[in-house]
Amino acid sequence: MSESESTPQTPTAGRASVEDPYQDLEIPPGVTSDPGTSRINETGSWRESKPVIDHDRCTGCGQCTLFCPDTAVIDVEDLTEADAELLDDGEDVETPIGERFVSIDYRYCKGCSICEEVCPVDAIETVPEVK
Amino acid sequence: MSTSKEVPERPEMLKGDRAVAAAVRSVQPDVVSAYPITPQTGVVERLAEFHADGDLDGEFLKVDSEFNAASSCIGASAAGARVFSATSSQGLKLMSEPLFTAAGMRLPLVMAVANRSLSAPISIWNDHTDAFAERDGGMIQFFAKDVQEAVDTVLMAYRVAEHRDVSLPALVNLDGYILTHVKEPVEIPDEAAIEEFLPPRDPHATLDPQDPVTMGPVGRPEHWTEARYTVEEAMLAAKDVIPEVTDAFAEQFERRYGADYGGFLEVVGPDDAEVAVVALGSVAGTIEHVLPDLEESVKIVRPRLLRPLPAEQLRAALGDVEAVGVIQKENSPGYQGSLAGELKSVLYATEDRPAFRSYVMGMAGRDITHEDVEAVVEETATAAETGTPERFVDEERWPQVDPDMLSTEVTRQ
Amino acid sequence: MSAPPEPETALPHDEDLFTPGHRACAGCAPALAMRHLAEAAGEDTIVAQATGCMEVVSSPFPESSWGVSWIHDVFANAAGVGSGIEAAYRSFSEQGREEFTDHEDTNFIVVGGDGATFDIGIRSLSGMLDRGHDVLYVCYDNEAYMNTGIQRSSATPMGASTTTSPPGLESQGDDTTKKDMPSIVAAHGSPYVATASIGYPRDFQEKVERGLEIEGPTYVQVATPCTLGWEYEPKDTITVAQLAVETGLYPLFELVDGELEDVREISDRRPVREYLETQGRFSHLFEDEEGDAVIEQLQDFVDEQAEDLGLDR
Numbered sequence: 001m002s003e004s005e006s007t008p009q010t011p012t013a014g015r016a017s018v019e020d021p022y023q024d025l026e027i028p029p030g031v032t033s034d035p036g037t038s039r040i041n042e043t044g045s046w047r048e049s050k051p052v053i054d055h056d057r058c059t060g061c062g063q064c065t066l067f068c069p070d071t072a073v074i075d076v077e078d079l080t081e082a083d084a085e086l087l088d089d090g091e092d093v094e095t096p097i098g099e100r101f102v103s104i105d106y107r108y109c110k111g112c113s114i115c116e117e118v119c120p121v122d123a124i125e126t127v128p129e130v131k
Numbered sequence: 132m133s134t135s136k137e138v139p140e141r142p143e144m145l146k147g148d149r150a151v152a153a154a155v156r157s158v159q160p161d162v163v164s165a166y167p168i169t170p171q172t173g174v175v176e177r178l179a180e181f182h183a184d185g186d187l188d189g190e191f192l193k194v195d196s197e198f199n200a201a202s203s204c205i206g207a208s209a210a211g212a213r214v215f216s217a218t219s220s221q222g223l224k225l226m227s228e229p230l231f232t233a234a235g236m237r238l239p240l241v242m243a244v245a246n247r248s249l250s251a252p253i254s255i256w257n258d259h260t261d262a263f264a265e266r267d268g269g270m271i272q273f274f275a276k277d278v279q280e281a282v283d284t285v286l287m288a289y290r291v292a293e294h295r296d297v298s299l300p301a302l303v304n305l306d307g308y309i310l311t312h313v314k315e316p317v318e319i320p321d322e323a324a325i326e327e328f329l330p331p332r333d334p335h336a337t338l339d340p341q342d343p344v345t346m347g348p349v350g351r352p353e354h355w356t357e358a359r360y361t362v363e364e365a366m367l368a369a370k371d372v373i374p375e376v377t378d379a380f381a382e383q384f385e386r387r388y389g390a391d392y393g394g395f396l397e398v399v400g401p402d403d404a405e406v407a408v409v410a411l412g413s414v415a416g417t418i419e420h421v422l423p424d425l426e427e428s429v430k431i432v433r434p435r436l437l438r439p440l441p442a443e444q445l446r447a448a449l450g451d452v453e454a455v456g457v458i459q460k461e462n463s464p465g466y467q468g469s470l471a472g473e474l475k476s477v478l479y480a481t482e483d484r485p486a487f488r489s490y491v492m493g494m495a496g497r498d499i500t501h502e503d504v505e506a507v508v509e510e511t512a513t514a515a516e517t518g519t520p521e522r523f524v525d526e527e528r529w530p531q532v533d534p535d536m537l538s539t540e541v542t543r544q
Numbered sequence: 545m546s547a548p549p550e551p552e553t554a555l556p557h558d559e560d561l562f563t564p565g566h567r568a569c570a571g572c573a574p575a576l577a578m579r580h581l582a583e584a585a586g587e588d589t590i591v592a593q594a595t596g597c598m599e600v601v602s603s604p605f606p607e608s609s610w611g612v613s614w615i616h617d618v619f620a621n622a623a624g625v626g627s628g629i630e631a632a633y634r635s636f637s638e639q640g641r642e643e644f645t646d647h648e649d650t651n652f653i654v655v656g657g658d659g660a661t662f663d664i665g666i667r668s669l670s671g672m673l674d675r676g677h678d679v680l681y682v683c684y685d686n687e688a689y690m691n692t693g694i695q696r697s698s699a700t701p702m703g704a705s706t707t708t709s710p711p712g713l714e715s716q717g718d719d720t721t722k723k724d725m726p727s728i729v730a731a732h733g734s735p736y737v738a739t740a741s742i743g744y745p746r747d748f749q750e751k752v753e754r755g756l757e758i759e760g761p762t763y764v765q766v767a768t769p770c771t772l773g774w775e776y777e778p779k780d781t782i783t784v785a786q787l788a789v790e791t792g793l794y795p796l797f798e799l800v801d802g803e804l805e806d807v808r809e810i811s812d813r814r815p816v817r818e819y820l821e822t823q824g825r826f827s828h829l830f831e832d833e834e835g836d837a838v839i840e841q842l843q844d845f846v847d848e849q850a851e852d853l854g855l856d857r
Contacts, residue, residue, distance in 0.1 A: 031605055036610075207632035211632065346614065
């Protein structure tokens with residue numbers, strides 16, 4: 001997996017952009033929408049507090065991933081270094097992606113903190129969101 | 132595909148409801164979904180018989196209500212199927228909620244409506260109150276004069292409704308009992324002929340998992356106006372498609388409807404008639420019988436479509452007459468019959484507006500007689516001679532009302 | 545050397561069949577249920593959904609959270625629409641229409657909240673069950689008409705506060721028992737009826753899979769707490785869901801051809817009081833004798849139900 005040196009523009013398997021459905025918007029016949037376009041709406045902006053994972057404590061049990069209503073806790077198997085940067089919103093994260101089990105997609109995380117509650121090893125802490 | 136019961140092409144005497152069913156059988160829709168209601172029941176029953184004998188290949192859904200007849204037609208149409216339903220009166224009212232959405236979602240479907248009064252009081256007999264109550268839904272509405280036309284219009288409706296630029300639900304109205312329960316000589320095109328006439332459906336989108344789509348989303352204020360406008364666009368497109376389809380039908384089956392008016396109007400009588408009588412559906416046939424006995428110079432203008440309303444054609448047919456008399460089998464309590472209202476709106480744009488009289492008659496199957504028609508024509512003709520406001524009165528007349536049954540004074544008889 | 549181009553939006557949600565960006569509340573259990581439903585069903589799926597919270601939050605044009613084909617029509621007719629879709633595919637398969645996928649493999653699913661399922665859409669569901677369409681019906685049960693602002697439904701438990709069953713000088717909240725929808729569905733002859741809870745998502749997924757596998761009209765009802773309507777902190781959604789099961793208030797079971805199977809037993813059944821305490825919608829029951837009487841009524845009901853179902857290990 002470790003393509004930590006790869007530049008962001010290097011395509012990785014399965015990487016795709018979310019087409020902006022609002023760009024050049026024309027009403028299609030029957031007013032249909034394309035699949036998966038909700039991804040354009042980054043609900044992370046709703047947050048007033050955010051969950052932060054202590055990756056040293058995390059055992060990779062997957063409970064957080066299982067219970068997130070917004071699919072905002074991601075199995076690291078699906079990520080590259082570049083992806084991780086995006087997900088972490090440019091924040092400094094000590095643990096490199098290769099050493100984590102899960103990572104939070106802060107673009108969508110609404111800060112509900114279900115993940116914190118269901119974590120059996122208290123590896124997640126909710127902190128105030130600083131904007 | 133079809134097995135035992137071959138449907139003959141030569142004219143045969145068929146009861147209207149059976150004839151419509153036979154036409155649908157030739158179409159072989161993918162899904163038929165209908166709930167019985169008098170006087171449409173014969174259509175559904177005959178289709179059930181066809182299905183039971185293996186003559187109707189598609190699915191025949193024995194739905195729990197008209198609400199779900201319409202709903203299952205919508206689902207099937209969204210899946211890409213060709214569908215058929217039929218109803219009347221209360222059934223059409225119950226379908227109203229989903230039917231309106233079919234227009235907004237541009238899902239074509241064809242249904243026969245055996246026109247019948249809307250309750251209350253409950254009535255099983257014919258009038259047009261049911262059709263007019265659905266006027267504003269974005270559904271195409273045809274009106275047939277006789278059984279043959281009902282059959283042919285069902286066939287043409289498919290081609291119009293499924294046209295890519297149209298893609299709307301279409302209602303084919305035929306007068307309940309008057310057409311559904313009488314036998315008339317009728318030719319039913321066979322399956323092969325229909326296969327030739329009707330191209331396979333080519334939907335904009337279907338629900339097939341190969342290419343997923345989301346249908347029926349929330350339309351926020353910033354998009355809804357435009358979305359609604361697309362339905363209007365589709366109706367306007369229908370105005371171009373209907374003449375094309377009527378032409379194509381005439382070429383293949385040698386029966387032409389609404390000649391000179393693109394299939395939109397049927398005009399019987401001298402072009403330069405001084406008086407025009409406007410009516411929808413089978414009553415126009417009755418009026419035709421009276422024509423030779425009339426002193427006045429009269430033509431009958433029968434719209435074959437309520438929606439899209441053939442405004443230009445109506446202006447062309449009515450603009451030069453001295454007086455127009457409208458016989459309506461419906462009314463809008465609080466003002467007047469909707470057909471009259473529409474016609475006045477159409478004629479507002481003409482230079483010399485004809486005198487105008489409107490009449491509510493034939494409600495719940497009450498016979499419109501020879502004498503009734505003569506009286507309408509006489510009064511309408513007289514209206515042309517008097518000046519305003521007599522030329523153009525707001526008030527509608529109900530000439531068939533028996534004032535003895537009413538406790539209040541009847542002013543509009 | 546020029547800077548590398550801006551990276552495109554990261555990938556992780558390409559495979560999601562219910563994508564993030566939906567407008568559900570933070571901590572929304574029904575949204576989690578939709579996620580798991582879509583995952584269990586997979587790509588070869590068509591969903592017909594009723595008006596309700598999950599429909600509204602997942603489909604504001606032109607955005608859609610649905611990665612599978614999906615149609616919404618009106619509040620009361622999802623089962624009717626779903627019936628039509630399934631019938632169309634049966635027809636296509638009969639005709640050998642190759643441009644459509646084979647209906648044998650495709651999953652036909654109808655989704656509705658408790659409002660759409662228990663109340664306004666019950667006619668449509670009944671018809672679908674009666675006709676025997678090969679469709680899985682999934683009801684996400686948050687025990688009220690939530691999308692319109694928390695009004696009671698026939699799924700609202702006795703004593704719960706909603707805007708149309710508020711507690712007051714003469715009221716203890718909702719005054720009717722919860723409609724037993726699973727029994728009603730089973731009485732139609734459905735080959736598979738199951739209750740599930742978002743507190744146990746794998747169990748829910750398994751039941752969805754089973755419902756899809758079994759031919760005929762099947763039904764899975766999943767308990768999904770509503771943080772806003774039930775008045776508790778979003779983070780407690782899963783705890784609340786699990787407590788409903790642990791107190792016996794929301795028993796989990798399967799009815800296979802009408803026979804009770806796979807009842808989730810409870811080893812140390814907690815008193816319903818513990819569950820009621822967690823939510824503001826029941827807080828009025830803790831204020832006086834009348835409220836207490838309702839709690840007792842609920843406990844009695846649960847005790848009886850536990851015995852009938854064999855809940856206690």
